[in-house]
Amino acid sequence: MRRISTRIGMLAAAALLAVAAAGPAQGRQAGGAHRAPADAAAYFVMTDVTRAEFVIKLTDPHKIRHARDLLSGASHSEPHVVGRIDKRPVPYNWRWSFHLRPETIDFFDFAVEVCDATTPYVEEHLDEAGGAFLPGLVWCPWTSKLVREVPQP
Template identity: 90%
Template sequence: MRRISTRIGMLVAAAVLAVVAAGPAQGKQAGDAAHRTRDESAAYFVMTDVTRSEFVIKLTDPRKIQHARDLLSGASHSEPHVVGRIDKRPVPYNWRWSFHLRPETIDFFDFAIEVCDATTPYVEDHLDEAGGPFLPGLVWCPWTSKLVREVPQP
């Protein structure tokens, strides 16, 4: 039974990784109004990992924002870890790090494959290697990640 559960967990993790790695279809936006609406509905959360380093993520999907708030309030305990695709550029809301997670790729998981696991400082120290054998496809899924608080929009 444990063997079946492990295989199911690995299949689910692979499916989540495939969806996140694929990202959304690229298309033209309907202008600045659509961009402003998305920014106004964004929410920002601080996550930590085993190193206790703080990393800020930006969520724009209302369903994911609600899931993050449910995790923080204790209303949910499922899928507590963060996964997403790295963008190798700093952003103002995550000033401490020279990379961030692309908001449209962020999701949550229970279990994931080992190839996307790393601590925040390790990613920072090896950012030039990310996207190759280290964090293939720039997908990052820190196994010990957890949300600790919501922060105001910068």
């Protein structure tokens, strides 16, 4: 039974990422919006239940607007962050040896348990990420929330 639940969880995580990745792409095609230039990136600090700070980089103008709306209180929907882990450090998120790939980041209200973990736990188990732990490198910390926007490094 556990084996079936693990497979279902992995499929659900893959479906969540597919929906997250496909949603904005379809919106851009239908709406005629173009990808934001690299200098239009925005950086946000998120925390989780551990209060550890993690910086994300957003490049999609719609997602940047949503993040700013969350911070200002103009929106309360989809307050949590989901994305695909890249197991390399980046200068804007120097504290951690991984980051979220900007083109995969999205927001959610509810997600499957298989992609939930705190930031320190991901760091401690990064070598296991992508297997049974965070299948497909999809990370969706359930307690994540944006706390502030930071200047471009």
